[in-house]
Amino acid sequence: MKEISTDILIVGAGYAGIAAAKKLQAAHQDFIVMEARDRIGGRTLTEDLESGVTVDMGAKWVGPTQHLVWEWIKETQTExxxxxxQGKNLLKFKDKISSYTGTIPKIDPISLIDLGWAIHKMNKLSDQISTSEPWNHPKAREYDAMTLATWMEKHIWTAKAKHLFEIGIQTVFAAEASEISLLFALFYFKSGDNMDTLISIKNGxxxxxxKGGTQGLVKKIANPFMDKIHLQEPLAYLSQHEGGIIAESANLRIKAKKCIVTIPPVLINTLVFDPPLPQQKAQLYQRMPMxxxxxxxxxxxxxxxxxxxxxxxxxxxxxxxxxxxxxxxxxxxxxxxxxxxxxxxxxxxxxxxxxxxxxxxxxxxxxxxxxxxxxxxxxxxxxxxxEVYSRGCYTGLMGPNTLTQFGHQIRAPFQHVHFAGTETAEKWSGYLDGAISSGYRAASEVLKEML
Amino acid sequence: MKEISTDILIVGAGYAGIAAAKKLQAAHQDFIVMEARDRIGGRTLTEDLESGVTVDMGAKWVGPTQHLVWEWIKETQTExxxxxxQGKNLLKFKDKISSYTGTIPKIDPISLIDLGWAIHKMNKLSDQISTSEPWNHPKAREYDAMTLATWMEKHIWTAKAKHLFEIGIQTVFAAEASEISLLFALFYFKSGDNMDTLISIKNGxxxxxxKGGTQGLVKKIANPFMDKIHLQEPLAYLSQHEGGIIAESANLRIKAKKCIVTIPPVLINTLVFDPPLPQQKAQLYQRMPMxxxxxxxxxxxxxxxxxxxxxxxxxxxxxxxxxxxxxxxxxxxxxxxxxxxxxxxxxxxxxxxxxxxxxxxxxxxxxxxxxxxxxxxxxxxxxxxxEVYSRGCYTGLMGPNTLTQFGHQIRAPFQHVHFAGTETAEKWSGYLDGAISSGYRAASEVLKEML
The missing domain is CATH 3.90.660.10 (Polyamine Oxidase; Chain A, domain 2)
Known part of the structure; x- marks a missing residue:
């Protein structure tokens, strides 16, 4: 088994890992990135098709308030x-196809008002949520004891509005309204400004x-330190002692003083930690399915x-x-x-x-x-x-009783190990921007400890 | 690395794994059991205290309709x-302590009626659920889109009844009513007869x-084939090819024709499968926290x-x-x-x-x-x-949208690999009896394929 020593080990070369590496590079730190796949980019994957078209098979879009992605775009002069x-959108409901313009479909006035009200109520509720401590809202327990589907059942009356709302939810979460808690949904909306922003194209x-895709962007950012990224080395074992950590894949052993784990929660759960993860953290990672x-x-x-x-x-x-x-x-x-x-x-x-x-x-x-x-x-x-090194996407979800009971564990370090990844972000959690901010935050934590 | 060949590999030496082994032993099959811990028994652990008392730190009780456990008890002549x-039970609510006899506390008549009705309604609902295919109930989707807490909110009116009901739920599930779906709760109650049975001592x-504890019982059952159990060999890697499987811990490689995995869902998720688990199965195991x-x-x-x-x-x-x-x-x-x-x-x-x-x-x-x-x-x-080799207890839970969407995967084999464990049981899921029946079932599946 090959052995390497470094000061800081970053696990995962997605947007979060590369962001952490970028920050450590700028601070002239000694680091190594360990990546399971034969490529960097994590949940971004850009493919140049034979037809000449470039497509993002993973994360694709950037919205106007995702400032950290825009910084990277400017820095790399990415177009x-x-x-x-433009033009008419199409809506099919039951056997009728109708056309409309804008975000909200042209449906009968009652359903339209119902849908508009539901989105308005969501926005009002989510606006009250703190993205750093959503569990501290006075009604956090109540909101976290029910699914978003239960809320919809109560607050949306027409079948058409319910159906359109649900499609919005599926598109935003890559999940059903029935598998996420209302509190998690409110946190997520607030984290990306509000529900309107998340479902919109213009200003959304x-x-x-x-051009060149989202994986293209992260490749450009990683370019100056590609030699520090070890591909095809899936981390399996992570032990800690007083002076630092030892991380092992099947072929590589890395000794480091500090470690930043950026992989999705569900994958953290597949690692063998010695000593084991604190039980509350372990229980959290059992409860964030993709x-x-x-x-x-x-x-x-x-x-x-x-x-x-x-x-x-x-x-x-x-x-x-x-x-x-x-x-x-x-x-x-x-x-x-x-x-x-x-x-x-x-x-x-x-x-x-x-x-x-x-x-x-x-x-x-x-x-x-x-x-x-x-x-x-x-x-x-x-x-x-x-994808075994993602296990789903876009993001790790939270069902009921997760955010209130385990949310405080999401960014908690464990001895020398710090945690990043879009799931740990306060702003734009689940998006590229959240991944970048989480990498920066974890790198800052480590830099502070290295002083 | 040590290499062994066998016909059937059983992963896990808890009640399910030992039950499978017992059945294979009786059928004169060639098998090996691979166990992560330095002991057998899984979620049972019996300790002889200095004070002379024997205590079960894990699963403890046996109820009258748990026939498979009783068979083992008789077979081993366990007392x-x-x-x-006998005597008075005590109830503390707010600042008052009162005493009562029987399962239902002596509380004010309104709360008492409320509590009685809630349990009655639960029993009526759960009685309609098929334990083999709970997702086929006409209202399965509706019941699986809400938490049990949402149902309680709707159907229990007095604070005292709600509180007592909730304590019952916590005791039965080792979880909050807010983290399990109504459909899963109904399945679980039906699987153990009904809610009354699960919360009762007498006839419950x-x-x-x-005597000698539940781990004592499984040790007696395993006694004839203890030489086939390899302790302290946590499975990490499981590959499959046309003729069978290869399973690896850090020190041991086992080749077998068939495999029975009996560990909890959350631990199945920590294994590296090659080829990977079918995506629906993988998604299920992300959604059954302990x-x-x-x-x-x-x-x-x-x-x-x-x-x-x-x-x-x-x-x-x-x-x-x-x-x-x-x-x-x-x-x-x-x-x-x-x-x-x-x-x-x-x-x-x-x-x-x-x-x-x-x-x-x-x-x-x-x-x-x-x-x-x-x-x-x-x-x-x-x-x-x-416990890293259990990650919680009593059992793998299901939040909303799990049973309806993934339930059909729970007993589905994957090529040469079959799945047991109390979570896969139709009868007494979550209990020792369910673990035994699941081990027998998986062993039967394998025996049929070995013919």
Whole structure:
């Protein structure tokens, strides 16, 4: 077994790990990054397709208040373009397809008011939540004893509004409203400003796309210290003693004074710690399952729907195609339609044969955009639940009784080990921006201790 | 690394693993058991205290309909005795202590009716649930979208009844009503007959105690094949190929045709599978956190409370002492009081210094039984969340949206690997009896495939 010594070991080369490394590099510290995969980027994965189109199979968008990502974008002079957002959106509900413009579909006035009120109430509730200590809200226990689905049951009256709200939830969380606690949902909305921001393109979390993709960005940032990143070394064992830590993969032993663990909660739980994790922390990591998100890209010779006056955005009640976006480059000829399959749908859909999946999606798209839609140049999809070094995505979720009982453990260090990762972020938790801030925070903690 | 070949590998030497081994032994099969700990018994642990008393620090009781455990008891000629259940029980609520007899405390008639109705409704609902396919109930999705706490909020009106019901829930699940789904609770009650059975001593799950303890029983059963059990070999890696499996701990490599994994869901998630677990199974194992239960034993020269006319049973609203039992031998001089600390309480309590814990418990017991109660011969406690090879207890729990979406995966084999463990049982899931039946079932599956 190969042995290396360093001052600081970073586990995981996703956005959080690379952010921590960037900060340590700037502080002239001695560090090493240990990454399980044969690539960096974590839950970002950018692919250059044969058709010439670059697609993000993982995290994709950047929103206007995600300042830390924008700093990286500027620093690397990465070009961005805005998600296509002109023309009519389409809504399918039961057997009717209707078109509308803006975020909120054109539905009957009662359902519309109901939906608007529900989002308004969510925003009002989430606005009261502290992102650093959501468990300190006076009603935290009450909000954390129920699922978001229970809240919806109580506060949304029309079937249509409930359905549209639910699709919004699935798209934001890659999960069902029934598997997350109301308190966690409120924290998450507040963490990304509010529910409106999270579901919107313009001024929202889906506004901008990076040329070269989100993995491209993190590669540029990591470029100055790629020699310090050890790929294909999945950490299995982490022991601590007075002077530091010893971390082991199957082939590599690293001795360090401090350690920053940036992998998702569910993966922390797979490591052998010696001494074991404090029991409250261990119990927390048993209780943050990953969501399930699947991205399907359809590549066409042209974004023909634009000429038909459509935005490419669909909201539908029919499995598996519930939400789509036009994510083609503003300056490219090819049409790129992105279909999301989320939560329970994603886990069921990926278990079908690829041919069946393609057929099902194309049948649905054809209903909206006609025969041309059934003839893409390429179909490509990916479900993150199959990635053993992520176990799902976008993020680690919290069901009821988790945030109030274990939330205080999320950023708590354990002896020489500090914890980062987007799940630990106060701002933009679950997003790239949260991953970066968490890496910076953990690096700061370590730097303070190294003095 | 040492290498062994066998036909069938059993992972885990708890009740499920030993039951599987017993069945394979009877069928003259070639098998090996791989156990992480330096002992067998899993979530059972029997200790002979200096004071001469034998205590179960883990699973303790046997109820009348747990036929498989009774078979083992008869086969090994193990003596049993009944939990002391005479005299007055004590109830503390707010600042009042009152006494009563039977399972249901003497409280004001309104609260009493409320509590009785709630238990009656639970029993009626759970009676409709199929333990083999709880997700097929017409209202399964509705019941699985809410927490048990939400149901209580709706159906129990008085504070006292709600409080007593909640203590019952904590005692049955080692968890809060807010962290389990209503559907899972209904399944669990039905799996153990009904809620009444689970909370009762007489004719209930707390009726009988084994001389020599529950770990003593499994040791006797395992005695004929102890040479086939490899202790201190925590499985880390499990690969599969056409002809079978290869399992590895740090020091041992076992090749086998078939494998039975009996460890808790949360621990299955810590193994490296090659090929990886099917994504739906992997997602399930991210969603079955362990409860938190703590047992505190107080040993006294005599069960002096009996002479005072008390049963030793307390139900109290004051942390940490909420539920106690007199578990002294019928034929022994010494008094043995068992205090349960459950759910959130357990995780908080175990983080205090032992001296503080002892002081807090004794202060509370003294309030009920007077000065003598503050002078035990011995104080001993254990919290199972600290056990890395269990990660909590009694059992793997399911929050909302788990049973309906992933329940069908719980007994699904994965190529050559079959799954047992009390969490996979239809009858007495979470109990010793469920562990035994699950081991028998998995062994039957393997035997069928070996033909």
């Amino acid at each position: 961005t373009y805005e998600t296509y957002d 979390a889906q506004q901008s796309i990076l 969501g399930a998100a699947m991205k399907v890209y359809l590549i066409y010779p042209t974004p023909f729907w634009r000429e038909m006056g459509f935005s490419g955005q669909i909201v539908s009640d029919e499995y598996p195609l519930k939400v789509t976006f036009d994510v083609g480059h503003a300056d490219s000829d090819q049409g790129v339609l992105l279909v999301f399959v989320e939560g329970n749908d994603a886990r069921n859909f990926i278990d079908l044969e690829e041919g069946t999946r393609k057929k099902m999606v194309l049948e649905r798209v054809e209903k909206f955009f006609g025969h041309q839609a059934s003839l893409p140049i390429q179909y490509i999809d990916k479900c993150w639940t199959e | 049993t005795y009944e939990t002391y259940d 799950a707390q009726q009988s105690i084994l 409860g938190a239960a703590m047992k505190v034993y107080l040993i006294y020269p005599t069960p002096f409370w009996r002479e005072m006319g008390f049963s030793g049973q307390i139900v109290s609203d004051e942390y940490p002492l909420k539920v106690t039992f007199d578990v002294g031998h019928a034929d022994s001089d010494q008094g043995v009081l068992l205090v349960f600390v459950e759910g959130n309480d357990a995780r908080n309590f175990i983080d205090l210094e032992e001296g503080t814990r002892k002081k807090m418990v004794l202060e509370r017991v003294e309030k009920f039984f007077g000065h003598q109660a503050s002078l035990p011969i011995q104080y001993i406690d254990k919290c199972w969340t600290e």
